[in-house]
Amino acid sequence: MKLGSAATLDPTPGDQTPGDPTPGDPTPGDPTPGLARWLIGALGGNAAQVTRFEKLGGGAIQENWALDVVLSGGPRAGRHALVLRTDAPSLVASSHTRAQEYALLRSAWAGGVTVPEPLALASDTSVLGKPFYVMRRLAGTAAGHLLVRDDRWKGDRSALAQRLGRELARIHKIAPPQTGLEFLTVPSGPPAKSVVATLRHWLDGYRMARPALEWGLRWLDRVAPPRGAVRLLHRDFRTGNYMVDDQGLTGILDWEFAGWGDPDEDIGWFCAKCWRFGAIAREAGGIGERQDFYRGYEEESGRRIDPDRIRYWEILAHARWAVVALQQGERYVSGAEASLDLALTGRRIAELEHEILKATPP
């Protein structure tokens, strides 16, 4: 992902452009001329040349495109390595729109959280046929299965775990109300009960009953912690959703599930066994020790973490991931998306229910 490595115009795959190619168009379905015009308006300058526009891997819910642009004139003249983020063919109901995600990214950026700098939003559909936004492209990798195994991180795991704890604490300093985040609902009662209610509501519309998952949800509802301070949660803060290069963390990604809630929910999600990518002995996201992650969080937030509370939220994390796994499997089963990855995610429900039941005996 080095800037300037792609000096020639990269022909764009046509499959993300809606509509049939126009006869006589020299490059049918090529969105880059329209994109270049939009970039001039959004970022300034008098000319823009798109030198790379290429779909990146990952992202079951959104599409990410590497976008290299050379701007002439204006305050941002020069080369820019960007990411363009837009919707995948089918959506998960609980995720935000691109415009909302952009507002969340701006709040995080303003709060000093290490995120890709948000640059501009296209909320109308005239440029690509669907809304999108652009942000700076970060160096490194987000691939969870690499991060938990790569020896490059052996010496720095402690530093990375602490750094992630500090980043999460910074997110949790953002409290309601926030200008631009009015679309987020503040839970009225204990946030844990709101999460349980949301998951049950989704299960009500699912084509089959899930008694094992319901057993866990009933347990979680009975022993839900009381309402405490309500803060901004990332709600998908885990290995796989942050970028790391050989210097360390480069940014926190994927803000599509963020919302107001109990900060312990994010801590539990990060530490939950289902998000350790097989490295189950390293309890902080498979990349580090739990105490290092906690130390970074406590130093930045000034708040002591209650391990029993986190244990509760780790069980709830399995329940929430179980519902998301069902949703992803359903995107394949319904015929919306012929994805092997989604199909296999659907079958992870068994191990998640198993884990929930083991943690919730009567």
Added chain:
Amino acid sequence: MTDIPRDRPEAAELIAVARSVFQAELMPFLRDDLRVIGLMIANALAIAERELRDPAGGILDAWPLVLAIRAGRHDTDRALHARLLSDAVDRVAVANPKFLDQT
């Protein structure tokens, strides 16, 4: 399940041989960036094969049970918990048997 004998090799046997040939003869030639897809294909075939050999039975008409669980009528029901756990173990044995070794 029908009593009429199926032609051999049957579905599970076909999947087994397809998976083993794929892993032994094609996987070594996959580029690094395609290996993940290769592993997913092998995994999907392995799940399908295990399921065909030993179809795990779910709980029929589980909605009334779910409503009773939500209403708190099974909060102390050890027998139900044991039954749900044993059913989950059977399903993990099909979907991801390695997971049971880790826990």
